[in-house]
Amino acid sequence: xxxxxxxxxxxxxxxxxxxxxxxxxxxxxxxEIKLLKDGMEVNAxxxxxxxxxxxxxxxxxxxxxxxxxxxxxxxxxxELFASKFDEE
Amino acid sequence: xxxxxxxxxSLGIAIGKAYILxxxxxxxxxxxxxxxxxxxxxxxFKDALERTRLDLDVLHAKILSVLGRQHAKxxxxxxxILQDPLITREVPKLIxxxxxxxxFALSEILDKxxxxxxxxxxxxxxxxxxxxxxxxxxxxxxxxxxxxxSLKDLKEPVIIVAHNLYPxxxxxxxxxxxxxxxxxxxxxxSSHTAIFAQSMGIPAVVGLSDIxxxxxxxxxxxxxxxxxxxxxxxxxxxxxxxxxxxxxxxKQEHYFHRLKGLPAITRDGHRISLLANLDSSxxxxxxxxxxxxxxxxxxxESLYMNRSSVPSEEEQVKxxxxxxxxxxxxxxxxxxxxxxxxRATQLGIKGxxxxxxxxxxxxxxxxxxxxPELLKTQLRAIYKANTGGNIxxxxxxxxxxxxxxxxxxxxxxxxxxxxEEGFVVKSVPEIGVMIxxxxxxxxxxxxxxxxxxxxxxxxxxxxxxxxxxRINQYVSELYEPFHPAVLRLINLVVQxxxxxxxxxxxxxxxxxxxxxxxxxVGMGVDVLSVxxxxxxxxxxxxxxxxxxxxxxxxxxxLGMTTAAEIRRLVEEEVK
Numbered sequence: 001x002x003x004x005x006x007x008x009x010x011x012x013x014x015x016x017x018x019x020x021x022x023x024x025x026x027x028x029x030x031x032e033i034k035l036l037k038d039g040m041e042v043n044a045x046x047x048x049x050x051x052x053x054x055x056x057x058x059x060x061x062x063x064x065x066x067x068x069x070x071x072x073x074x075x076x077x078x079e080l081f082a083s084k085f086d087e088e
Numbered sequence: 089x090x091x092x093x094x095x096x097x098s099l100g101i102a103i104g105k106a107y108i109l110x111x112x113x114x115x116x117x118x119x120x121x122x123x124x125x126x127x128x129x130x131x132x133f134k135d136a137l138e139r140t141r142l143d144l145d146v147l148h149a150k151i152l153s154v155l156g157r158q159h160a161k162x163x164x165x166x167x168x169i170l171q172d173p174l175i176t177r178e179v180p181k182l183i184x185x186x187x188x189x190x191x192f193a194l195s196e197i198l199d200k201x202x203x204x205x206x207x208x209x210x211x212x213x214x215x216x217x218x219x220x221x222x223x224x225x226x227x228x229x230x231x232x233x234x235x236x237x238s239l240k241d242l243k244e245p246v247i248i249v250a251h252n253l254y255p256x257x258x259x260x261x262x263x264x265x266x267x268x269x270x271x272x273x274x275x276x277x278s279s280h281t282a283i284f285a286q287s288m289g290i291p292a293v294v295g296l297s298d299i300x301x302x303x304x305x306x307x308x309x310x311x312x313x314x315x316x317x318x319x320x321x322x323x324x325x326x327x328x329x330x331x332x333x334x335x336x337x338x339k340q341e342h343y344f345h346r347l348k349g350l351p352a353i354t355r356d357g358h359r360i361s362l363l364a365n366l367d368s369s370x371x372x373x374x375x376x377x378x379x380x381x382x383x384x385x386x387x388x389e390s391l392y393m394n395r396s397s398v399p400s401e402e403e404q405v406k407x408x409x410x411x412x413x414x415x416x417x418x419x420x421x422x423x424x425x426x427x428x429x430x431r432a433t434q435l436g437i438k439g440x441x442x443x444x445x446x447x448x449x450x451x452x453x454x455x456x457x458x459x460p461e462l463l464k465t466q467l468r469a470i471y472k473a474n475t476g477g478n479i480x481x482x483x484x485x486x487x488x489x490x491x492x493x494x495x496x497x498x499x500x501x502x503x504x505x506x507x508e509e510g511f512v513v514k515s516v517p518e519i520g521v522m523i524x525x526x527x528x529x530x531x532x533x534x535x536x537x538x539x540x541x542x543x544x545x546x547x548x549x550x551x552x553x554x555x556x557x558r559i560n561q562y563v564s565e566l567y568e569p570f571h572p573a574v575l576r577l578i579n580l581v582v583q584x585x586x587x588x589x590x591x592x593x594x595x596x597x598x599x600x601x602x603x604x605x606x607x608x609v610g611m612g613v614d615v616l617s618v619x620x621x622x623x624x625x626x627x628x629x630x631x632x633x634x635x636x637x638x639x640x641x642x643x644x645x646l647g648m649t650t651a652a653e654i655r656r657l658v659e660e661e662v663k
Contacts, residue, residue: 016216017161020168027171047168048175048220052204054213 001066002074010084013056016047018085023047025076031067033077044077089323092296094271095564096316097282100291101334102269103327106307107246108300109253119189126187130180133190136230140170143226162219169223174201191231198224215444242266247311251300253281262288269311271318273300276564283547285313286600287367289621293318295561344624348379352616352627358635360609362627363419363617365595369407372414374620382419384617385482385543385595386411388466389425398462404469412473419478421543421593421617423522424466426452426484447557452485452522457494467502470517477515482543487525492538495519524548524596529577536588543617544581546596550574569598570651570658575607579646582612593617603658605629607645610638637661 008014014022026033026044033044037059042049044063055061065073121129148163169175174197182193198221205217248261248270261267267290275281275294285292291313299318303309310319310330314337319326352362363384364375368391375383391399391407399407411420428451443449456463470479483495496519503513518540523529526549532542546569551558553574556566568574578594585592593615598604600622608616609630618626641661648654 054208
């Protein structure tokens with residue numbers, strides 16, 4: 001199991017489009033990926049779940065990946081967060 | 089027998105059987121599914137997902153061609169919601185483990201998501217839930233679709249009862265000839281549906297709050313579009329009474345028909361010009377039926393309805409030419425399409441629905457200035473259809489001189505473009521603006537040198553002046569055309585325009601109101617434009633009034649302080 005804390009850097013936070021990118025990226029991996037923020041845990045492959053996190057700019061999300069390809073999954077998510085979801 | 093009071097939206101009496109039009113997202117019942125049918129239930133759900141996926145593809149293509157890539161991205165999000173494990177896995181799990189029907193299982197998942205969203209304080213994130221429910225609604229409508237009867241396929245004459253009618257519904261009513269009348273929970277006298285009913289001459293009562301839940305299909309009802317009442321399970325005596333009234337109204341119609349071809353002139357010889365509103369080129373024959381003096385407002389939105397692409401230049405030329413042909417030599421005011429607000433869906437522009445406040449948002453000329461190709465195509469078609477030189481162009485939702493100059497520049501570019509293609513615009517159409525935003529009324533003096541006429545769209549002018557959303561049932565009572573603020577604004581427009589010798593027309597709902605007509609004419613309004621169905625009734629109101637008397641009355645009214653006082657006085661004088 002790998003755990004990471006990732007920070008939201010883009011201006012609008014995780015609204016519909018970044019939520020979609022996140023779910024899309026997570027879905028490429030077979031491991032189980034959870035997102036935790038303010039005591040709420042959701043499945044990273046569920047766009048609906050991610051949207052309910054209401055993660056604005058500057059908030060920190062704890063990402064946990066568990067399974068065969070967990071290392072690759074964490075790496076892909078780290079890159080996605082760092083790229084600010086292709087936004088400002 | 090039970091009498092429900094609502095708002096009289098369109099004149100006339102309808103007696104017949106109710107037909108309840110169900111909303112897609114209401115009343116999801118829990119049904120027990122027997123164990124041996126659970127697999128089939130899951131399959132039914134998966135099929136609905138697949139149909140929804142195909143619907144989204146169609147919608148994506150539509151939006152892409154109309155609005156471009158940026159807006160189409162929204163549909164990508166919808167696709168992802170459709171693939172969300174909460175929907176693709178949890179719903180089938182609920183069906184199988186708890187023996188639920190698919191609709192109910194899905195609504196349970198959506199309710200849970202809703203609860204989560206309700207906990208979010210941040211409005212921006214909270215509003216994202218609409219994307220999810222939009223998709224949820226689409227899936228559910230695909231689940232229940234098999235039972236849904238289209239309004240087009242009605243077998244016998246009925247009275248439509250609905251919570252709310254959408255533009256697509258009214259389009260189907262237009263195509264069907266089985267609708268005797270309609271009533272609905274929401275709406276006010278000037279909502280889209282009411283205007284539609286008036287133009288079709290279908291009796292309608294709206295704003296009935298819960299009638300769609302009180303009735304079942306097949307109940308006999310009377311729609312009294314004069315008093316704004318619906319009578320549920322009327323006694324035979326009441327039915328007789330209404331049949332007699334219906335006959336009386338028909339007789340009145342006969343009287344009105346004798347006014348055909350006579351001028352719209354007051355008793356004391358003041359002549360105005362009475363024109364007709366047109367919602368579609370299909371309605372053009374109604375112009376000759378009432379011998380209208382011309383078209384004061386041709387709404388071109390219908391060209392953009394129920395289709396997957398913007399109407400081409402050729403298509404528009406064809407539509408405008410059809411109207412020109414139906415009323416040759418007569419003035420024809422074409423309003424560039426006022427798409428947006430409550431009509432945005434007519435374009436299939438689903439993305440625009442996300443505006444937090446569409447009435448104050450992206451509509452009318454604002455949208456056309458941002459998408460100049462839409463405006464250019466429409467202007468090109470207008471120039472090409474203007475073979476007799478009787479077309480005028482009118483701009484909706486204008487709020488500043490800048491917008492007017494931008495439009496005029498685009499129009500000039502279009503003419504140059506056409507000249508380069510070898511088509512010379514011989515007569516440049518007169519240009520006018522709609523006065524529906526109070527700002528335009530207030531700065532009218534600075535617009536006048538750039539335009540040839542003004543036309544007051546009272547529905548929006550009232551709504552924007554009073555800050556009343558006309559389809560919001562909580563405030564629709566505050567929607568009051570006789571409010572002193574509205575009347576003073578109209579007076580300001582007339583006075584300002586007349587100083588520069590420019591004519592003023594009124595093309596909104598007020599122009600059809602038998603009490604407002606004498607007041608408007610008394611204020612000096614030069615042109616009234618009304619739906620063809622009301623045309624002769626309006627003419628009889630003009631011909632019954634005395635101009636001297638009402639211009640004096642208009643002056644008194646402008647000094648009054650409440651709408652109630654004004655109404656009392658006018659009603660007394662009109663009698």
